[in-house]
Amino acid sequence: MDDGDFSLHASAGSGLSPAAAALTGPAAPLAHGGYPTSTDNPFGAEQPTRPAGATRRVRQRIGSALAAIGALFAKFFAAIKGGLLLLPKLKLLGTAGTALVSVAAYSLFWGWEFAAGFVVLLFVHEMGHVIQLRKEGIKASAPMFVPFLGALITAKSLGENALAEARVGLAGPVLGTIGSGVCLVIGEATNSDFFRALAYIGFFLNLFNLLPVVPLDGGRAMAAMAPWMWFVGLGAVVALAFVFPSPILLIILVFGGIEVWRRWKLRGTRSLEQAAYYRVPPRSRLLVGAVYVGLIVLLAVGMSQAHILTSGGHSFRSI
Numbered sequence: 028m029d030d031g032d033f034s035l036h037a038s039a040g041s042g043l044s045p046a047a048a049a050l051t052g053p054a055a056p057l058a059h060g061g062y063p064t065s066t067d068n069p070f071g072a073e074q075p076t077r078p079a080g081a082t083r084r085v086r087q088r089i090g091s092a093l094a095a096i097g098a099l100f101a102k103f104f105a106a107i108k109g110g111l112l113l114l115p116k117l118k119l120l121g122t123a124g125t126a127l128v129s130v131a132a133y134s135l136f137w138g139w140e141f142a143a144g145f146v147v148l149l150f151v152h153e154m155g156h157v158i159q160l161r162k163e164g165i166k167a168s169a170p171m172f173v174p175f176l177g178a179l180i181t182a183k184s185l186g187e188n189a190l191a192e193a194r195v196g197l198a199g200p201v202l203g204t205i206g207s208g209v210c211l212v213i214g215e216a217t218n219s220d221f222f223r224a225l226a227y228i229g230f231f232l233n234l235f236n237l238l239p240v241v242p243l244d245g246g247r248a249m250a251a252m253a254p255w256m257w258f259v260g261l262g263a264v265v266a267l268a269f270v271f272p273s274p275i276l277l278i279i280l281v282f283g284g285i286e287v288w289r290r291w292k293l294r295g296t297r298s299l300e301q302a303a304y305y306r307v308p309p310r311s312r313l314l315v316g317a318v319y320v321g322l323i324v325l326l327a328v329g330m331s332q333a334h335i336l337t338s339g340g341h342s343f344r345s346i
Contacts, residue, residue, distance in 0.1 A: 132174035155202030196247020227333035234326040
């Protein structure tokens, strides 16, 4: 204790070792006659000291390890940066890859030449949407192809209001009609049934997309013209599914029904946001309607002009 009243003092007959005797006082002499130093063990044993060279080697190893970790992080972030720079190329490769897969799938029925032409027409149609989306200030993905289902693009939205959505929706059939018309002109100029058949299926593809039901392009136009026409479009899809049973029609019916129901419920809320979205000036509404009806007429006439009889086992493979 601090006052020294209860301290142990070693003596020759106490049975305590010299090391134990060292504990009897704060400054008791050690066995070697000195006082405790930084290299002495509190129990009297001498601690081994680390040579200066060993300490330097440890520091060097730690520094090397830190440098290696830093280099690894630098390479990691450089790889991320390089991936971001290659992202547009990867999107292009995705478009090309899915296009090749679609060509291979369609060629099982039509031959690779016609399959390639059909995929090109799909690409032209989708690029109409992409171009208009960019005009609206919206980033859009490159077209991606899905065998036997067509092609698609992705975007955060289709515009700020129903009128912008209608412009985006109709841009695909407009450019697609032009592409099909070019095929028809080539077919007539060269008397080629191949290009006539290609024009025919292109006209049909764009006309089908004008059915007034979302998510088809005609449904996008109806958002600005008359949203109640979505129910008419659903009825038309149901009728077509009964007359011409097809997995594609069933898919459109399911997704179209879900989308129409969702939109109609939102419109039923009568919120200011919904009212602003569907507020279209009468002049713009008439313009959308004129483009919509005009496309239907042009596509029907185009199909009539490009029609090729398929009786007698004739198929596109033999064109």
